[in-house]
Amino acid sequence: MSDEVQPGYVRVRLDLSYDGSAFHGWAKQAGGRRTVQGEIEDALRTVTRSKETYELTVAGRTDAGVHARGQVAHVDLPEELWREHHQKLLKRLAGRLPKDVRVWALREAPSGFNARFSAVWRRYAYRVTDNPGGVDPLLRGHVLWHDWPLDVDAMNEAARALLGEHDFAAYCKKREGATTIRTLQELSLVRGEDGIITATVRADAFCHNMVRSLIGALLFVGDGHRGPEWPGKVLAAGVRDSAVHVVRPHGLTLEEVGYPADELLAARSKEARNKRSLPGRPGCETC
Numbered sequence: 001m002s003d004e005v006q007p008g009y010v011r012v013r014l015d016l017s018y019d020g021s022a023f024h025g026w027a028k029q030a031g032g033r034r035t036v037q038g039e040i041e042d043a044l045r046t047v048t049r050s051k052e053t054y055e056l057t058v059a060g061r062t063d064a065g066v067h068a069r070g071q072v073a074h075v076d077l078p079e080e081l082w083r084e085h086h087q088k089l090l091k092r093l094a095g096r097l098p099k100d101v102r103v104w105a106l107r108e109a110p111s112g113f114n115a116r117f118s119a120v121w122r123r124y125a126y127r128v129t130d131n132p133g134g135v136d137p138l139l140r141g142h143v144l145w146h147d148w149p150l151d152v153d154a155m156n157e158a159a160r161a162l163l164g165e166h167d168f169a170a171y172c173k174k175r176e177g178a179t180t181i182r183t184l185q186e187l188s189l190v191r192g193e194d195g196i197i198t199a200t201v202r203a204d205a206f207c208h209n210m211v212r213s214l215i216g217a218l219l220f221v222g223d224g225h226r227g228p229e230w231p232g233k234v235l236a237a238g239v240r241d242s243a244v245h246v247v248r249p250h251g252l253t254l255e256e257v258g259y260p261a262d263e264l265l266a267a268r269s270k271e272a273r274n275k276r277s278l279p280g281r282p283g284c285e286t287c
Contacts, residue, residue, distance in 0.1 A: 018101040065249030112266030144251035148223035161232030172207035216245040
């Protein structure tokens with residue numbers, strides 16, 4: 001995870017997107033399960049005729065079934081290999097990759113860039129419809145059907161109590177040694193003319209299942225099962241509530257990753273690795 005590129009190597013930034021429906025998430029797994037990382041690394045090895053697999057570092061690991069429109073990753077490649085292949089690499093990857101994953105840009109990254117730790121925010125969208133007839137068949141892989149009418153105003157009222165820096169332990173799947181403290185910068189919902197409700201969720205980082213748990217809580221408010229104050233009370237309690245459901249992954253898309261100006265990349269990467277705590281609580285490493 002070092003920001004220092006080894007002598008003789010070039011750090012390359014990749015901008016990519018994928019339909020997560022047939023993937024077991026981003027990260028490579030034992031047992032040969034199909035993953036986004038595995039597909040891109042295999043394709044990169046093939047088109048550069050390399051014996052070695054060059055490992056990707058990603059801005060945000062997505063779970064099985066989650067999509068990405070604006071994912072960012074980096075890979076360190078030998079300078080000689082990069083010089084030889086970079087002009088044709090994008091087109092060759094397009095010919096080698098399966099149709100449910102695309103790399104849109106490949107370029108040498110500025111000094112200090114780390115796809116994961118240099119990011120200042122990640123923006124997700126979750127899409128849901130309460131149309132009594134269900135989901136448009138052409139959108140069924142990207143929109144959740146909720147079979148109760150939803151009050152978007154009530155959901156937005158509930159969302160406001162969740163904004164800011166908090167310990168989101170009540171909305172995260174705990175991982176050993178990882179903090180659940182995050183800064184939620186935006187959480188808002190809009191109903192489009194087509195009736196689809198799009199929730200925009202932006203934070204400096206997300207812990208495991210955080211977005212899908214937040215949406216699950218807001219849906220309970222929107223359909224009247226809980227009042228607008230309930231998600232905030234769950235957050236303050238700091239423990240998982242059995243009433244908070246983790247909604248299905250197919251409605252979730254990573255839309256964009258934000259980075260600071262080039263001269264601030266290294267400082268941001270260092271800051272993201274610092275121990276993080278709330279007042280009165282011990283620090284813990286960011287994940």
